[in-house]
Amino acid sequence: MSRVLLLLRKDLLILRRSPLLAGILIAYPLAIAVLVGLVASYGSAKPRVAFVDEDNLPATVVLGGHRFHVDRTIREVSKNVKLVRLDHDEAERQLRDGRVVAVVTVPPGFVATLRGLVRSPQLELELSRGAISSRVEQQVQALVYSLNRQLQTAYIESNLRYVSLILEGGDGSFIGQPITVLGIAKAQRLLAQMPQTARTRTLLDFLHDARLALANTGDALRSTAHPIELVRVPGRGRTQLLSASVEAYALGLTITFLALLLAAGSLAAERDENVIGRLARGLVGLGHLVWAKIALAAVVALTVGLAIAIAFGTIIEVANVTGGVAWRRLPLLVVGLVLAGGALGALGALLGALAREARSASLVALLVVMPVVFLGLIPPEIVPPAGWLSNALPFVHSVKFFRSALYDLSPWGEVLRESLWLVALGAVFGALARVEARRLLV
Amino acid sequence: MTPGSPLLAARGASRTFGRKRALEPVELEVLDGEALALVGPNGAGKSTLLALLAGALEPSTGRIERRKGARVGWAPQRPAQYGRLSARENLELFARLEGEADAPAVAGQLLESFRLPDEASPSANLSVGNRQRLNLAISLLGSPHVLLLDEPTAALDPEQRRRLWERAAALREAGGAIVFATQNLDELEREASRVAALRDGRLVFAGPLAEYDRFQAESLSA
Numbered sequence: 001m002s003r004v005l006l007l008l009r010k011d012l013l014i015l016r017r018s019p020l021l022a023g024i025l026i027a028y029p030l031a032i033a034v035l036v037g038l039v040a041s042y043g044s045a046k047p048r049v050a051f052v053d054e055d056n057l058p059a060t061v062v063l064g065g066h067r068f069h070v071d072r073t074i075r076e077v078s079k080n081v082k083l084v085r086l087d088h089d090e091a092e093r094q095l096r097d098g099r100v101v102a103v104v105t106v107p108p109g110f111v112a113t114l115r116g117l118v119r120s121p122q123l124e125l126e127l128s129r130g131a132i133s134s135r136v137e138q139q140v141q142a143l144v145y146s147l148n149r150q151l152q153t154a155y156i157e158s159n160l161r162y163v164s165l166i167l168e169g170g171d172g173s174f175i176g177q178p179i180t181v182l183g184i185a186k187a188q189r190l191l192a193q194m195p196q197t198a199r200t201r202t203l204l205d206f207l208h209d210a211r212l213a214l215a216n217t218g219d220a221l222r223s224t225a226h227p228i229e230l231v232r233v234p235g236r237g238r239t240q241l242l243s244a245s246v247e248a249y250a251l252g253l254t255i256t257f258l259a260l261l262l263a264a265g266s267l268a269a270e271r272d273e274n275v276i277g278r279l280a281r282g283l284v285g286l287g288h289l290v291w292a293k294i295a296l297a298a299v300v301a302l303t304v305g306l307a308i309a310i311a312f313g314t315i316i317e318v319a320n321v322t323g324g325v326a327w328r329r330l331p332l333l334v335v336g337l338v339l340a341g342g343a344l345g346a347l348g349a350l351l352g353a354l355a356r357e358a359r360s361a362s363l364v365a366l367l368v369v370m371p372v373v374f375l376g377l378i379p380p381e382i383v384p385p386a387g388w389l390s391n392a393l394p395f396v397h398s399v400k401f402f403r404s405a406l407y408d409l410s411p412w413g414e415v416l417r418e419s420l421w422l423v424a425l426g427a428v429f430g431a432l433a434r435v436e437a438r439r440l441l442v
Numbered sequence: 443m444t445p446g447s448p449l450l451a452a453r454g455a456s457r458t459f460g461r462k463r464a465l466e467p468v469e470l471e472v473l474d475g476e477a478l479a480l481v482g483p484n485g486a487g488k489s490t491l492l493a494l495l496a497g498a499l500e501p502s503t504g505r506i507e508r509r510k511g512a513r514v515g516w517a518p519q520r521p522a523q524y525g526r527l528s529a530r531e532n533l534e535l536f537a538r539l540e541g542e543a544d545a546p547a548v549a550g551q552l553l554e555s556f557r558l559p560d561e562a563s564p565s566a567n568l569s570v571g572n573r574q575r576l577n578l579a580i581s582l583l584g585s586p587h588v589l590l591l592d593e594p595t596a597a598l599d600p601e602q603r604r605r606l607w608e609r610a611a612a613l614r615e616a617g618g619a620i621v622f623a624t625q626n627l628d629e630l631e632r633e634a635s636r637v638a639a640l641r642d643g644r645l646v647f648a649g650p651l652a653e654y655d656r657f658q659a660e661s662l663s664a
Contacts, residue, residue, distance in 0.1 A: 003539060006535060006538055006539060010524065010527065010535055013526075013527065013531070014524065014526045014527065017526045017564065018526070273522070273523065273524055273525060274518060274520050274521065274522040274523075275522045275523065275524060277493060277496070277498030277499065277516075277518065277522060278498065278516065278518070278522045278536070278580070279539070280497075280498055281496050281497035281498045281514070281516060282497055283536075283539040283540065284539060441498070441499060441500070442459055442460075
């Protein structure tokens with residue numbers, strides 16, 4: 001058995017002797033992954049929005065012959081925000097305190113303007129200055145858009161009644177005032193009874209054309225209101241919680257945490273136990289020692305990573321989630337887990353060599369994990385320097401490898417590219433760790 | 443180094459830790475069959491010299507020479523073993539690393555010889571004396587020709603001290619050598635055949651025990 005394997009076996013034995021440590025090392029990153037998932041899912045959470053009704057909205061409003069249930073309508077269209085009814089002062093106070101992220105106010109005269117079906121009534125939106133204000137604005141816009149879609153029908157019907165009045169004539173009302181209209185049809189009949197001259201024929205031709213044109217007004221108005229209609233197809237594929245990205249990030253985060261801490265802590269522990277001198281006097285070279293820690297990180301990453309992947313897959317199978325599990329891709333995942341564990345283990349070994357003491361090494365590794373992970377979470381298109389830094393660390397390449405290996409239809413290009421990244425980063429960090437490991441002998 | 447040459451030698455070997463020079467350049471040879479005692483006050487450089495001779499540290503200047511094929515065992519002052527492994531597991535691991543053909547058998551022999559408990563409990567739970575016994579037992583793995591011991595009897599009971607010196611005598615009779623750091627004058631007079639005295643990182647004396655007594659007397663009168 002080679003010396004590296006002897007040391008690896010020893011480290012695994014020591015790890016097995018520390019069930020509490022092993023449990024924490026596995027549970028902690030999983031808990032962090034869940035928290036990151038929850039934070040990420042906040043993107044689809046409902047922000048609390050105050051609803052101030054200064055017009056005393058009635059339970060129902062009749063518009064153009066259509067009856068609208070105001071409360072029901074608001075409930076239906078407020079799927080993306082949690083609307084809470086407050087008076088103006090309370091809404092302002094809660095906005096200042098950050099308890100609501102926006103205030104939507106229905107000003108006095110809103111319903112009267114709406115009933116007029118001529119001018120557009122206005123809703124007032126006041127936003128907080130928080131990071132999510134733009135998202136709330138989008139959601140309130142979506143709310144207004146949805147309301148408008150429902151109201152458009154009433155407006156169109158109302159407009160069509162005016163068109164009908166112009167066509168057929170009769171009694172009606174405009175802005176609340178009663179009106180009587182002759183109508184094109186009656187005008188045609190009257191003109192037909194008059195002596196036919198060039199002028200009357202011209203007028204009859206015009207009325208004939210106008211009647212034909214107005215007859216198509218209904219379809220034209222409806223298509224103008226909805227040039228493109230979006231029809232939502234019933235949901236398919238994985239839920240957000242079980243998405244490929246969440247699984248890849250959970251794997252990446254857990255392995256990063258485990259590999260960095262174990263490699264850093266176990267290398268520095270060789271010095272703490274005063275064994276490094278005994279090993280270095282010809283029994284085990286420092287390079288072999290670093291290799292043993294990289295191997296330890298790779299073995300633990302493989303074991304824990306596979307367990308997570310199988311647990312994920314089992315949940316998806318049991319829950320009968322559409323899309324299923326790519327069990328055939330597990331061998332490819334094995335390659336990724338070993339490469340990622342090794343590259344992260346090399347970085348951990350470097351941290352351990354620099355810190356020199358197991359406690360310091362563990363603390364340093366712990367402090368390094370979060371920036372490494374969060375750098376990988378920042379979209380490089382938004383903050384390019386974060387992307388450059390992240391590319392120099394194994395986390396983001398691990399996540400890309402896992403995501404591609406498990407879910408891309410044709411993963412080979414991406415997997416090969418990320419494998420090369422992981423091998424190169426592992427080699428660089430491993431070489432640096434070997435150089436710095438001399439400090440452990442002091 | 444060829445047969446007939448010293449088993450082990452420091453040739454101008456020095457060691458610096460950061461800015462601190464722990465050991466000035468030292469010239470010292472370890473010969474067949476001798477028991478060389480390293481003496482000096484705390485911080486004199488004894489442990490550093492032993493670590494250099496063992497190969498656990500690299501000299502900042504100079505070199506350490508070892509006769510071809512000569513194996514070296516080393517027991518540092520602070521026990522060097524894995525606290526979460528049992529005594530047997532430590533012995534088996536280091537036996538394998540030393541290239542022992544039958545590591546479990548060798549480990550069993552040393553456990554018995556040093557009267558160490560053959561239990562599954564971690565060696566960190568052993569008494570101070572037993573941890574030192576294990577430290578010494580590990581240093582004997584690989585059948586060393588030279589044994590480097592850093593204050594080896596400090597935590598041992600009289601019976602274990604006697605056994606240790608019996609082993610040392612057997613090693614010397616077989617042509618090997620022992621180098622030990624000590625503060626114990628009785629041990630020095632009883633066990634040492636030669637003395638190397640260090641002070642403030644400098645080798646101030648190297649010679650037979652009788653001459654060391656004279657050197658000490660002159661140092662005191664000066």
